[in-house]
Amino acid sequence: MRIVFLGPPGAGKGTQAEIISKEKKLPHISSGNLLREAVETKSETGRKARDYIEKGLLVPDEIVVDIIKDRILRDDCKSGFILDGFPRTLSQAKVLDEMLKKLGNRLDLVFYFAVSEESVVLRLTGRRICSSCGANYHEKFVPSEKEGICDKCGGTLYQRADDKLETVQERIRVYHEQTEDLIEYYKKSGILKEVVSDVNIEIITKNISDSIESALKKKDLISDGVV
Numbered sequence: 001m002r003i004v005f006l007g008p009p010g011a012g013k014g015t016q017a018e019i020i021s022k023e024k025k026l027p028h029i030s031s032g033n034l035l036r037e038a039v040e041t042k043s044e045t046g047r048k049a050r051d052y053i054e055k056g057l058l059v060p061d062e063i064v065v066d067i068i069k070d071r072i073l074r075d076d077c078k079s080g081f082i083l084d085g086f087p088r089t090l091s092q093a094k095v096l097d098e099m100l101k102k103l104g105n106r107l108d109l110v111f112y113f114a115v116s117e118e119s120v121v122l123r124l125t126g127r128r129i130c131s132s133c134g135a136n137y138h139e140k141f142v143p144s145e146k147e148g149i150c151d152k153c154g155g156t157l158y159q160r161a162d163d164k165l166e167t168v169q170e171r172i173r174v175y176h177e178q179t180e181d182l183i184e185y186y187k188k189s190g191i192l193k194e195v196v197s198d199v200n201i202e203i204i205t206k207n208i209s210d211s212i213e214s215a216l217k218k219k220d221l222i223s224d225g226v227v
Contacts, residue, residue: 001026001080001212001219002105004087006182007113008175009168010120012197012204016113017084019205024212027076031086034067035059054161056170058088058178065095072099080108090181109215110186111208113197117172124168128157 001024005013014030021028035053038046045063052059068086071077087093100106126139128148132155137144144151161167186192193211197204 001108001216002083002100003080003212004083004107004110004186005085005113006110006179006186007195007197008115008117008120008179009171010123011113011115012123012201013084013113015201016111016195016197016204016208017082019201020208020212021082023205023209026079027074027081028084029068029071029077029081029086030084031064031068031088032084034071035064038067054167056162056167056174058174061089061092061095064088065092065099068096069099072103087182088175089178090185093182093185107189107191108219109211110182110192111211112183112186112192112194114194115197119198120172121165121168124163124171125159125165127163128159130155131158132156 003020003026005017007013014032017028017030020026035046035049039050039053040046045067049059049063064086068083072081083096087096097106122140123138126141128137128139128144129135130137130150130153133150133153135150135152135155136142137150137157144157148157149155150157162171183192193208195204195207
């Protein structure tokens with residue numbers, strides 16, 4: 001199954017992608033993580049992407065597409081994957097479709113995470129990350145026992161530059177401006193499933209998992225010539 005998780009920053013795409021990735025044994029490909037790794041390793045791509053990321057702007061298509069293409073071509077993606085955070089624009093979606101078409105594949109499902117702007121701001125501005133081990137916390141939902149200190153290793157917790165209030169607000173604005181066209185694009189192709197992500201994590205996971213199983217059964221019936 002080739003799946004895309006679509007939605008604004010802070011909608012819970014990453015959390016669900018990790019859970020579903022383990023459950024369905026599909027690689028979780030996060031464009032944000034791939035870009036941050038490039039920035040941290042100070043690669044040429046990372047240097048180009050850094051200024052955009054820190055300002056809350058979308059990284060140009062040519063940079064993101066190259067990173068995603070390299071990842072999709074790895075052996076572990078032959079049976080499918082979960083794309084989290086890509087595509088973000090209509091032009092990226094069309095490039096992805098063309099890329100998969102050349103490989104003899106196509107997307108099976110796109111999950112759109114519907115969430116209120118208030119929830120997005122609360123989720124993102126409250127996130128904290130350990131500077132030593134990378135553990136994730138949230139000031140309201142998953143606080144550390146001692147403020148500012150990691151429970152696991154004692155490292156210092158910090159707030160990512162793109163999680164600061166001004167940057168989050170800019171990320172939401174950019175999302176609405178450039179990404180919402182994707183909802184209509186995938187709706188027309190008949191593969192869009194809306195997920196209400198202001199509810200319990202377990203409920204969201206079950207809804208996604210059930211949709212994937214239903215799509216798999218339909219795919220099997222088609223391949224068997226039943227439908």
